[in-house]
Amino acid sequence: MKVFGIQQRIWRAIYPTLVYILMSTAISLIIVVIHTVTNLDSMQLTGDVNDIERIVEVAMAYMTENALLVSLYGYIAALAVFIPIWIKTKARYPRWNGGRLSLPVALCAVGAAIGFNMLFSVIITFTGVTELFPSYDLVVDVVTGGSLVIQIIAVGLIAPVAEELCFRGITMNRMSDTKIWLALSVQAVLFGILHMNIVQGAYAALLGVFLGFLTIRYRSVIYAIIAHIAFNMYSIIISTVESELVLTIVSIVIIPVTVVSIIGLIRCKRPEPYTSPETAPAVGPRLNDTRAGM
Numbered sequence: 001m002k003v004f005g006i007q008q009r010i011w012r013a014i015y016p017t018l019v020y021i022l023m024s025t026a027i028s029l030i031i032v033v034i035h036t037v038t039n040l041d042s043m044q045l046t047g048d049v050n051d052i053e054r055i056v057e058v059a060m061a062y063m064t065e066n067a068l069l070v071s072l073y074g075y076i077a078a079l080a081v082f083i084p085i086w087i088k089t090k091a092r093y094p095r096w097n098g099g100r101l102s103l104p105v106a107l108c109a110v111g112a113a114i115g116f117n118m119l120f121s122v123i124i125t126f127t128g129v130t131e132l133f134p135s136y137d138l139v140v141d142v143v144t145g146g147s148l149v150i151q152i153i154a155v156g157l158i159a160p161v162a163e164e165l166c167f168r169g170i171t172m173n174r175m176s177d178t179k180i181w182l183a184l185s186v187q188a189v190l191f192g193i194l195h196m197n198i199v200q201g202a203y204a205a206l207l208g209v210f211l212g213f214l215t216i217r218y219r220s221v222i223y224a225i226i227a228h229i230a231f232n233m234y235s236i237i238i239s240t241v242e243s244e245l246v247l248t249i250v251s252i253v254i255i256p257v258t259v260v261s262i263i264g265l266i267r268c269k270r271p272e273p274y275t276s277p278e279t280a281p282a283v284g285p286r287l288n289d290t291r292a293g294m
Contacts, residue, residue, distance in 0.1 A: 013174050016166045017190045019081065024074035031070050032059050068146040072154035075162050082165040086221075093173040096216055100271075105218055106226050108264035113227035114234045115258025116210060118251060120203040129199055136199040144239045151236045160228035164211065167191045169221040172212055184212045207231065219271050 036059045063070065090097040123129075130136045143155055167187045175183035192205030211224040241247055 009174070013171050013186060014190065016082065016085070016170045017194055020078050020162075020166055020194060021196075023077055023081065024071070027074040027077050028063070028070045031073060032063050035059070035062050066146070067142045068150055068154055071142070072150065072158060075154060075158040078166070079158060079162040082162060082170065086165045086169040089170050089173050093176045095176040096173050096219055097169075097221065101220070101222055102218070102268065104264065105223055105268045108261040108268065109214055109223045109227040110230040111257045111261025112210070112265060113207075113231040115254055115261065116207060117231050117234045118254050118258075120206075124199065124203075133197070133199050136197055139195075139197050139200055143235070148236070148240065152233070156229060156233045156236050160232055161225055163191070163194070164221055164225045164228055167194075167208060168211055168215040168224045172215060180216060184209055184216070187212055214265075217265075217270055218268075 036055060039058065040055075124136075144151065167190060171190060172183050172187040175186060188205045188208030191208035192201035195201045195204045207228075211227060214223040214227060215221050238247070238250070241250075
């Protein structure tokens with residue numbers, strides 16, 4: 001196995017985040033430019049300098065009205081890039097990958113993720129932190145804007161898979177030969193930076209620690225993907241509920257579910273520690289059996 005120097009290791013851990021940001025930005029610009037160019041005839045341009053302002057105005061209006069749809073294209077492009085990189089990373093760093101799916105762990109991950117979502121929402125609401133950082137409201141408007149179908153596909157499904165492959169599947173696994181706390185911290189901070197918003201970035205980093213914990217403890221990124229989808233889907237669904245009574249009942253139910261889920265994650269049996277082929281015993285039971293259960 002090739003050994004990388006410290007600078008190469010740092011770069012290999014960081015560059016997926018840069019790729020994600022640059023790709024999303026580039027895809028957004030390309031889509032906006034294509035839309036603007038294809039609609040030049042309908043803008044009734046006169047040829048003076050004000051036409052440039054008009055073109056920019058139309059482009060920005062399209063970006064604002066279709067931000068979630070544009071983001072969806074970026075998520076799909078990122079997913080297409082990260083899948084092959086993750087496959088190679090998984091083969092090279094198997095320590096935190098390869099666990100067989102356990103339904104109890106998956107259910108507990110869902111319950112805990114929803115509980116964390118509610119906790120973050122309560123903290124944000126009662127601290128009034130959004131008044132200090134009003135840009136967070138713009139992010140919420142983008143996430144909850146557009147049709148419900150687009151929200152579910154983009155934010156609820158595609159984005160979680162792409163982000164988990166990037167941060168837990170690639171970045172953190174590439175740091176699997178370092179201290180666990182360092183790998184957890186680096187990927188969580190990068191995950192927070194990706195969101196480019198102080199409020200969202202803060203709770204995204206905390207969520208990243210939990211998702212990283214799932215990946216390390218159960219040696220599979222699948223649980224982080226499931227938990228991330230549950231976290232985002234809860235935000236989408238709860239934003240459509242207008243009844244205060246329903247919200248209150250949901251909150252009351254979620255509290256014990258979260259507690260039970262966290263206890264379950266602590267008590268769920270972990271896969272056996274990964275043992276490389278070079279150090280595995282010639283006889284006896286397989287130490288790299290990846291089964292996990294209660």
